[in-house]
Amino acid sequence: MKKSLWVFVLFVGVLAALPLVFHDPFPRHLLIMVMLYATMSIGWNIIGGYTGQVSFGNAAFFGVGAYTTAVLLINYGITPWVGMLAGCVLSVGLAIIVGYPCFRLQGHYFAIATIAVGEIMLVIFTNWDYVGAAVGIYIPILEESFINFEFHSSKIPYYYIVLAMLLFAIAVSYAIEKSRLGYYLRAIKDDPDGARSLGIDIQRYKLIAFSISAVLTSICGTFYAQYVLYIHPSSTMDLMMSIQLCIIVLIGGIGKLFGPVVGAFVFIPLTELTRVYLGSEGQGIDMIIYSLLIIVLAIARPQGLWALFKKGER
Amino acid sequence: MEGVFTQTLVSGLLMGFIYALIAVGLTMIFGMMDIVNFAHGDYLMVAMYFAYWFFVLFGMDPLQSLPLVTLLLFGLGIITYYILIKPIINAPMLSQIFVTFGVLIFLRGLAQFFWKADYRMIPQTWLSGNINFFDVYIGIPQLTAAGGAILCNGLILWFLKKTRLGMALEAVSEDKEAARLMGINSDRMFALAWGIGIATVGVAGSLLTSFYYVFPEVGANFGLVAFVVVALGGFGSVAGAFIAGIIVGLVEVLGGYLIAPSLKFMFVLILYLAVVFIRPQGLMGKK
Known part of the structure; x- marks a missing residue:
């Protein structure tokens, strides 16, 4: 335990120091995206990994976070930090409204229901004029400051904000693993009937897990809106994005604390680098590579790449 | 106004x-x-790209290449079964979901790589134009496709209910153990189900290509x-x-007609949620 704590401290230290080594915008951008997706994937891991409920609708929370922040900022001049909180509240509300009926469904039925919910959200936002419909929303350029959550001269502040978000997500995930909640969630995943007979309120704990998952995804939506300064339905709540979260977790190691982090460090550079270096000629190459990776992993090594680092663990 | 309404209903019915x-292929598997x-x-x-390229390279109409495309897809289904599905047949659900999702991304990636995102x-196909039936215009390609779909569905039902092989297939889906005791090789039956299940989208894809665009994401909505x-x-x-299928076709066009065309897909999805919440076994499913 002591040793893995030191490895973790070293990992955080290296991450914190990397922007001092990389001065170009691109590597910094790449690392920001890695950490953003790692945070979201940790969120997915809580519902999909620990609890075993495969959600293909998590991008909806990302969209809610992004849109809530943007709408509050533009129409009421409210700082994105408050927008982030408001986004979390709405995302938790959505998680409960969606989860309440959907968690009664088993396996594939649940997975397809989450696809349906995600796609319904996408259709609504694409046709909703108040939020810019298909065109989306440009976040107004404001003076550079922490309270405005906008930094134009350098990516460094964004880098450390997303690093803080990642550490927060890891802390939340660690706390769940070590708490009673974590045991309940794993019991629900491994043996729902057994969990019920022990008096665990399955529906309630699934909703709690889904809400935590929603919060971790929603804050990423807020960050994305303020980082890219332009959001539209297909960049914030596309089905493919939800799928990518599951893929990242699967690649890294499902139900493992650092699985999503490992997955994001493999997956995001793969997609971003093929996009940059192969351009439109290489369109689809990244999809081919990671689809083969997940097929092979799902058949041969369901415990993911993380298991390579931890030999003893199964 | 009434004419438009009837027109809408007919097009929904055909679709x-x-x-x-x-869906028949999906439900069989x-x-x-x-x-x-x-x-x-x-x-x-x-399947739609196959039909498209048979036209571009060999000048074959989608109706001519239909048997070939169907055969190719049948083969693809069998290959998919032996390489990817057989190893995970008793694996946890999560592995099964990820493998077929992996195939989804793989096929889309291939299509994007080779043929780009172009529509x-x-x-020019053999079938074009409309026929006028009591003031309702019916597209000939759509009508042919619907006719072909009915015929193909009928053939599958006949195959499952009346032929020995089809009955063996049904037996395995009812009770694997009992079927095994009767000397039915369930492994081969699974492969056959994948072959036929994927072959049906071969037929559907060929028929659709007469009047529908082909692009890498075309399968997304049809799949849903x-x-x-x-x-x-x-x-x-x-x-x-x-x-x-008929109900969904009608719900889609009616929602589009009565409320807003851009929302029509939403009604289909809401229908799904309503069904799984209220009657999880569906209209004719076994509990």
Whole structure:
């Protein structure tokens, strides 16, 4: 335990120091995206990994976070930090409204229901004029400051904000693993009937897990809106994005604390680098590579790449 | 106004037959081995590209290449079964979901890599124009496709209910153990189900190519519609899928007509949620 704590401290230290080594915008951008997706994937891991409920609708929370922040900022001049909180509240509300009926469904039925919910959200936002419909929303350029959550001269502040978000997500995930909640969630995943007979309120704990998952995804939506300064339905709540979260977790190691982090460090550079270096000629190459990776992993090594680092663990 | 309404109903009905045909393949595979093929719509996309390239390279009309495309897709289904599905047949559901999702992304990636995101359409097919039936204009390609879908669905039902091989297939889906005791090799039956299940989208894809654009994401919506049809009809029920296909086709156009065309897909998805919440076994499914 002591040793893995030191490895973790070293990992955080290296991450914190990397922007001092990389001065170009691109590597910094790449690392920001890695950490953003790692945070979201940790969120997915809580519902999909620990609890075993495969959600293909998590991008909806990302969209809610992004849109809530943007709408509050533009129409009421409210700082994105408050927008982030408001986004979390709405995302938790959505998680409960969606989860309440959907968690009664088993396996594939649940997975397809989450696809349906995600796609319904996408259709609504694409046709909703108040939020810019298909065109989306440009976040107004404001003076550079922490309270405005906008930094134009350098990516460094964004880098450390997303690093803080990642550490927060890891802390939340660690706390769940070590708490009673974590045991309940794993019991629900491994043996729902057994969990019920022990008096665990399955529906309630699934909703709690889904809400935590929603919060971790929603804050990423807020960050994305303020980082890219332009959001539209297909960049914030596309089905493919939800799928990518599951893929990242699967690649890294499902139900493992650092699985999503490992997955994001493999997956995001793969997609971003093929996009940059192969351009439109290489369109689809990244999809081919990671689809083969997940097929092979799902058949041969369901415990993911993380298991390579931890030999003893199964 | 009334004319437009009838027109809308007819076009929804015709599309419904094609939805039914796409869904039949999905429901067969699901009913037999409890595996949802998330890549189903993307096999349809592959079939449509095959039909398109048979036209561009050899000047074959989609109707001419239909048997070839169907045969190719049948082979693809069998290969998919032996390489990817057989190893995970008793694996946890999560592995099964990820494998078929992996196939979905793989096929879409291949299509994007080779043919880019362009929308392609066969400019001139054998079938074109409309017929006027009591002041309702019916597109000849759509009518042919619907007719083909009905015929193909009928053939599959006949195959399952009246032939020895089809009955063996049904037996495995009812009770694997009992079928094994009767000397039925369930492994071969699974492979056959994948072959036929994927071949049906070969037929559907060829028929669609006469009047529909081909692009790498074309399977996404058709695939989702197929899930809705299967859930509504009852997982595993071929006859249920046929009826549900028609209902979904009608719901889609009616929602579009009465409320807003851009929202029509939403009504289909809401229908799915309503069905799985209220009657999880679908219209004709076994509990």
